[in-house]
Amino acid sequence: MCGIAGLINFKANIVENINILKKMVKTLERRGPDTEGFYISNNVLLGHRRLIVVDPEGGIQPMTKTIEGKKFTIVYNGELYNTEDLRKDLIKEGFTFNSYSDTEVLLTAYIAYGKDCVNKLIGIFAFAVFDEAKQEVFLVRDQMGVKPLFYAICNNTLVFGSEIKTILAYPNIKREVNIEGLTEIFALGPATIPGSAVYKDIKEVAPANCVLVDRNNNIKVWEYWTVKAEEFKENAEEAIEHTRQLLIDAIQRQLVGDVPLCTFLSGGLDSSAISAIAANSFKEKGKKLTTYSIDYEDNDKYFKSSLFQPTSDEFYAEEMAKFINSDHKKVVLNHKDLAFALRDAVRARDLPGMADIDSSLLLFCKEIRNDFVVGLSGECADEIFGGYPWFTRDEMFYLDTFPWSRFVNSRKEIVSKKLKEMPIDEMVKAQYDKSLSEVPHLDNETKKDYRLKEVSYLNLKWFMVNLLNRKDRVSMYNSLEVRVPFADIRLVNYTFNMPHDIKLYKGREKGLLRAALEGILPEDIIYRKKSPYPKTHNPIYTDIVCKMMTEILDKKSSPIHEIIDEEVIREIIRTKGESYKSPWYGQLMTGPQLIAYLVQMNIWLEEYNINILL
Numbered sequence: 001m002c003g004i005a006g007l008i009n010f011k012a013n014i015v016e017n018i019n020i021l022k023k024m025v026k027t028l029e030r031r032g033p034d035t036e037g038f039y040i041s042n043n044v045l046l047g048h049r050r051l052i053v054v055d056p057e058g059g060i061q062p063m064t065k066t067i068e069g070k071k072f073t074i075v076y077n078g079e080l081y082n083t084e085d086l087r088k089d090l091i092k093e094g095f096t097f098n099s100y101s102d103t104e105v106l107l108t109a110y111i112a113y114g115k116d117c118v119n120k121l122i123g124i125f126a127f128a129v130f131d132e133a134k135q136e137v138f139l140v141r142d143q144m145g146v147k148p149l150f151y152a153i154c155n156n157t158l159v160f161g162s163e164i165k166t167i168l169a170y171p172n173i174k175r176e177v178n179i180e181g182l183t184e185i186f187a188l189g190p191a192t193i194p195g196s197a198v199y200k201d202i203k204e205v206a207p208a209n210c211v212l213v214d215r216n217n218n219i220k221v222w223e224y225w226t227v228k229a230e231e232f233k234e235n236a237e238e239a240i241e242h243t244r245q246l247l248i249d250a251i252q253r254q255l256v257g258d259v260p261l262c263t264f265l266s267g268g269l270d271s272s273a274i275s276a277i278a279a280n281s282f283k284e285k286g287k288k289l290t291t292y293s294i295d296y297e298d299n300d301k302y303f304k305s306s307l308f309q310p311t312s313d314e315f316y317a318e319e320m321a322k323f324i325n326s327d328h329k330k331v332v333l334n335h336k337d338l339a340f341a342l343r344d345a346v347r348a349r350d351l352p353g354m355a356d357i358d359s360s361l362l363l364f365c366k367e368i369r370n371d372f373v374v375g376l377s378g379e380c381a382d383e384i385f386g387g388y389p390w391f392t393r394d395e396m397f398y399l400d401t402f403p404w405s406r407f408v409n410s411r412k413e414i415v416s417k418k419l420k421e422m423p424i425d426e427m428v429k430a431q432y433d434k435s436l437s438e439v440p441h442l443d444n445e446t447k448k449d450y451r452l453k454e455v456s457y458l459n460l461k462w463f464m465v466n467l468l469n470r471k472d473r474v475s476m477y478n479s480l481e482v483r484v485p486f487a488d489i490r491l492v493n494y495t496f497n498m499p500h501d502i503k504l505y506k507g508r509e510k511g512l513l514r515a516a517l518e519g520i521l522p523e524d525i526i527y528r529k530k531s532p533y534p535k536t537h538n539p540i541y542t543d544i545v546c547k548m549m550t551e552i553l554d555k556k557s558s559p560i561h562e563i564i565d566e567e568v569i570r571e572i573i574r575t576k577g578e579s580y581k582s583p584w585y586g587q588l589m590t591g592p593q594l595i596a597y598l599v600q601m602n603i604w605l606e607e608y609n610i611n612i613l614l
Contacts, residue, residue, distance in 0.1 A: 002061070003028025003476075004075040004149075005047040005161040006128055007170075008137050010215045013042045014157060021045045024161055024169040031077070031162060031476045037061050039073050044130045044137060048075045051479055053257045053374060058099020065104070067095075067111050071132040074107040077162055078125030078147045079483065081253040086120060110138070118210065118224045122253075122489055126162060126205070135215035143225045144380070144487045145207030145465045148472055152202045158213050160205075163473070164350035167202050168608075176200040178613040179422065182563065186411055187424040188402075190353050190585060190597070191466040193431060198351055200613065207465055225489075227457065227496040229440035236512070239502050242494065243516040250488035251277045251376070259373035264482075265291035265328065267316025269510060270378030270387075272525050273517050274485055278376060279324035290372070291326040293317035294364045296333050296536040316525060323522055331367045333360055335541040339548060342596055346603045348477035354470055355589060355596035356536065356545075362474040369480045379467050380486035383459035384495040385503060385513040387530050388587070391455060392509050398451060401432055404463055407582035414568050414598075416561075418614075435461060448500040456496055463586070539576070542592040546573045549595050552602045559605035560598065562612060569598065 005024040007017055018040055025036055025047035032049025039046040039062035048061040064073040080086065080102040087097065087105050095108050102123075109117040110129050115138060124146035128139045139160060141149045151160040152167050159170045167173055177185075181198045192198055194206040205211055208225040234242060251274055255261060263275040279289040295314055314330075321328030341359035346352060348362060368375055382388050390396035390403035399406060405428065412424050439457045441450060468484065475482040495503065498512065505511030514526050550573055552558045553566055572580045577591020584594045604610065 002051055002075075002077040003031030003049040003162040003166070004077050004126065004128060005166050006075065006137070007045040007157055007159055008043065008213050009155075009157040009217065010043045010135055010213070011156060011217050014045060015040060015042055017157075018045060020170060021047050024159075024166045025049055027165045027169050028162055030479055033479045035060070039064070039075070039130070041130075041132075043135070044073075046073060046075045046128065046130065051373070051476075051481060053079070053259050053481060055099050055101035055258065059101030059103045061103060063103050063107055065107050065111065070111075072107060072111055073130045073132070074103065074110070074127055076103050076106055076125065076127035078123055078127065078142065079254075079256075079481075080106060080121060080123035080125065081250070081256075081488070082120075082122040083256075115210065115212075115224075124483070124487070128160065137213045139205060139211040139213075140224075141205040141207055141209055143208045143489050144460075144468065144492065146468050146472065146484060146487055148469065149205040150197055150202055151205060151211065153219070154201070156217060158217075158219065160211075164197055164199065164202060165347075167197075168350075174201055174611070175609055176611045176613055182419070182612060182614075183422050183424060183427050185352070185601075186415055186419075186422065187408065187427040188405065188431065190351070190470075191405075191462055192351075192469075194461060194465070207461075226438070227440065227460065227493060229442045229453065230497050231442060232497045232499055232502070234502075236502050236505060236515075239498065239512060240505075240515045243491075243512060244520075246488070246491050246494060247273065247485070247513075247516065248277055250485040250491060252281055253488075254376060254483045254485050255281055257374050260290075260371065261374040261376070262290040262292060262368065262372045263326075264375055264377040265293050265317050265320055265326070266378070267293065267313045267318070267320050267525070267528075268378065268530065269514065269517070269521070269525065269528065270381035270486065272316075272320045272521050273381075273513075274376050274378055275320060275326065276324050276520050279326055283325075289324065289326045291317075291321055291324075291328045292364070292368055292375070293321075293328070293330050294333065294360065295330055296338070296360075296538060296541075297335060298538055298540075299536060316528060319522065320525060323525075331364050333363055333536075335536060335538055335544060337363060338536065338541060339544040339596070342545075342548075342600050343603050343607075344477065345474060346600050346607065348473040349469070350473075350604075350608070352597060352600035352604050353473075354466075354585065355593040355600060356541070357589070357593065358470055358474055359596075360536070361470065362477060365475045365478040365480045365482070369478045372480070374481045374483065375475070376483050376485060377471065378486060379471055379484045380464055380492075381510065381513065382530070383464040384456070384486060384492055385510040386452075386456075387510045388459075389509075391452075392504065392507075397455060401428060402458060402462060403455070404583075404586045407584075410580065410582045411584070414564055414572075416563050416565050419563060432458075446500070452500045452503065453496070460492065460496075542576050542595075545592055545596045545599060546576060548599050549573055552599065558602055559610070559612075560602040562614075563601075564598065569595075 028049040126147040126149040345358035
């Protein structure tokens, strides 16, 4: 896994900007701690930082390949999971290879198929290819948005990079957020609008999007993939078997690498499935899988059951570890460290994120990186198999807005008086309606199946992308590559068209997935009520973030004063978050997490020197 950066201007000689590119690439050291490389020409400068996972010698980047006198150069961040299938096809067409790296396979696929190569890729990726003969650069981001890619246009130069901080390293890119970006934070945050990076002059390459810069500096952006509505022709029994096969194949494909690999194991259905299938593959090769779970100091004393988090994970994680005979390690987080890591979590995302849900994952990944370079994690199963309450509870399922951001009025209460007229409702409504207009449907769908496609699409394009952003940034901040088998494009395509009664088989959240895992997992794991990523319930953490936020408010120069209602926030602090009971986002960001989110917001405004344009 890696980081990429580049400068493109076909109308000017930009060789003199090589030192700028080096500064941009330096921001990616955590994504790629092992090596760096550069490609330099008059109009195209490319940079790369590498985390070595496959083929240390043969995967060096930037990589250039010349075919029939035509030169092609790639910088690439990601992993292809159909590398060998593609390689065999390309060999049949007469191409040869100098390495076993997926980088060379990807570059050769572009040479063979042109821009249509994107339709042949299974994996996680963000890459740029310079076609010297055509004098154009082709940028791509994977279908689900697992790997990030951003760009900006400054002085007629297209600037691109794996992270926002990479773009900010380019001179004259302003650290500005206008009223639209600020509204986005309060209306939709920590999610972002597809294609948006919140910053005024920076754009995101949205998932499943391409960007082409041609010899005339024209820039074309298009979506190369989306889910399609197709008739689902299988019965429940056939769907169960098909799902089992797809999942096992997806997980096994992602066990490749020349470095140590482990799995995350919470004891929930998704991570247990990945760990069990991975452990079996390891066993066949005479190896033992290592698994990791996360917990917090004294959390057993303060755990509170809720609709969203009905049970604690620890017991089930240990049961699964024994069941698959893994070398299991539990990472126990300290609450002071958890609070102070909020700053690093902002540095990882270049934006305020999901508070301690981010900082805990960051610390977890930091611990894992002491022994491993690659981990597999269970994200995306809930989005594609219907694991959240908003798939099964009618009052959420039919709600006419994003079901994970139901309490917009609560959000509006905390903004400063001069921002009370900020169009928060209007932005939420506009983005929600726009997304619904893009959902593909079949004729004569039942009301439930019609709505299921809508809710599934919203989850794929919004909620899932935000969780994947979080996973990528905080893991790569620790130079740990995390793979997400449930985001396999074949699983996503397949599950999207499942009828309601099959996807939620026997009326259960993730009912079909549960049935597909019978015989692979213990019964009590399969039919355990879904529990999300664990958060702390310890009042010590609440006290720490309340103190942090109070110190921010007491400091007159704190930039957050400009955008929040201090009286409202002080009341939330006074009640230790109890006066803000509605989740800010998703299932877990209630009172203490909202306070931590505001701490992150101030860190971002201050450390990134953000200029708010009101």
